[in-house]
Amino acid sequence: MVTVVHPNLELANAKMRASNVSVYYGEKKAIDDVSIDIPSQYVTAFIGPSGCGKSTFLRTLNRMNDTIPSARVEGEIVLDGEDIYGSAMDVVQLRARVGMVFQKPNPFPKSIYDNIAYGPRIHGLAEKKDETDAIVEKSLRRAGLWDEVKDRLLDSGTALSGGQQQRLCIARAIAVDPEVILMDEPCSALDPIATAKIEELIDELSGRYAIVIVTHSMQQAARVSQRTAFFHLGKMVEYGKTSDIFTNPIEKRTQDYITGRYG
């Protein structure tokens, strides 16, 4: 079965392009022949029922699957024309260019300041104290967290509330100035108010970074994204503008899922 791509989806400006990507965990095929263009100026949402492979596919985009010894990736993924699995691509550099925010907020057990400053420090982006200070402030402002934490930057990052921790993780990701930000169900552990703040933040960041978000909430996908891909059983079933996917799905499975028949 081939992915249905909506006809009125213009494919210019692809920041990342995956071509015929399959992912195996040992013998098990988790992702089957997925091809997709990730646009640079939009938010792309991956939706689908649990276990459909959307998170697995997301993790191939910055090679986080490398940490799982049994995982194997076939096909090609390019970032600005460079093959990210090619020998010329350094994985550390790739992850600095393609940042990631996880399902459960995972701040380092360090101060808020050190959480943000860690990335710039290891990459040598900030040499002096005032440069680091500037990056920390800029990142926290962009993540909408500055006003809440500016008086307690030296407190532990783990002492913040769940929603604040997740925004701290987003700030940590943007501190190294990435080109793409991957978000793996960033709101699934948060309450509705914190979720609303994160969604607002995604909206603000979308012009500056290419954002890919995995979500199991269709409402969230409809609210924050401009492109939506529907995954089912390891395959990408349908891909198009979010409005098209939600109002005018072509595949029956997509229609069943978004009308709540399963998932």
Added chain:
Amino acid sequence: MSDQAINEGGAPTRTDAFKRRLKKRYASERRFRLAGLSAVLFSVAVLIFLLGNMTINGIGGFQRAELEVPIDFPSSGIAADAASMSSSGAIQALEMQGLPDIVQFYADQALGEEAAAELNDHAWREVARAIVADPEIIREKHDFSLSASAKLAAGLNGEGSQEMQALANRLSAEGKLAKNFDVGFLQRSDATDPQKVGIWGALKGSILTMVITLLMAFPIGVLAALYLEEYAPKNRWTEIIEVSINNLAAVPSIIFGLLGLAVFLWIFPNYRSAPLIGGMTLALMTMPVIVIAGRNAIKAVPPSIRDGALAVGASPVQVVFHHVLPLALPGILTGTIIGMARALGETAPLLMIGMRAFVATPPDGFTSPATVLPVQIFLWSDEIGRGFVERTSAAIIVLLVFLLVMNGLAIYLRNKFEKKW
């Protein structure tokens, strides 16, 4: 249908049978708690008995029998100027001036000849050391408390010959013989006379040995644990290594002594009885404990922290040293405490490599002959005589205090590094 069947007998959780079962459940919980509480009380009682017994016996070990001897320096003709007293031959110079005879003379005068004969034959050295420490004291009369002989000390404890007991009782009643706190016990080394023994030689030997053990076992153990957890591929070879390390932790300690004898003393034949060899032998024993504890601590670091660090572009080495190791350190230190405490109390392997030798001077360094606290305790416990029984208890107290200090330091470090996530 089925709903009806359940309702016919009334709600099953409201019957008397259910209440009886509930009572039984509570009773079994009470029994379990009682059993647990009595286990704790039993251990506490044993601990208190042990520590109490040691303290009561050991207090005597920190004391020694001393005779009161006033010495009138101006009329003795001893000369000691500050310059000559600061040289290394000062004690010999005093001996040449006849200090031993002078001490004996004043002892005869003060105590009578019978009692003065029971002055320890090294007593004059105590006077000499006092003069060296402060030459000014020879300008006037000075009272000394000098070590008594082992026989008189035994008499004071109600042991030994009748005459000696009678003499000790008479002198004690006259206030000329008393048991005083013996600072020298913490400064001297092993001797054949329980009045003259000290613990410093063994304590220093233990400290030096532990330093070697820590310096070897900690880095090797931590690096092995890190490699096995973070880098090693999961295959048959690493499994074999894992099983071997676990088995190593269970090997009886005397075997490690044999290994030390066969390997380390073969490589360094001149360092028999040295803390260097002892420390290396004990490091072999401690290392697997640190590896096992370290691996568990590293495993317990949440994967989300690793993911977070990798996702901002940290290299694997940076992930390990910036995140995994700091978070695992408290657990690693706990393993180190357990391993080091075991090494500190170990006697058997050290007997094999010659650390049971009679060493009358504290070791100068890692390569000079030494003994350690548990071996010293073992040696003294073999001696006959009441004096050594008390000294043995005192040595045990020193060992326990050393253990407490070492563990206290490690627990302090652990709490300092402990972080929550």
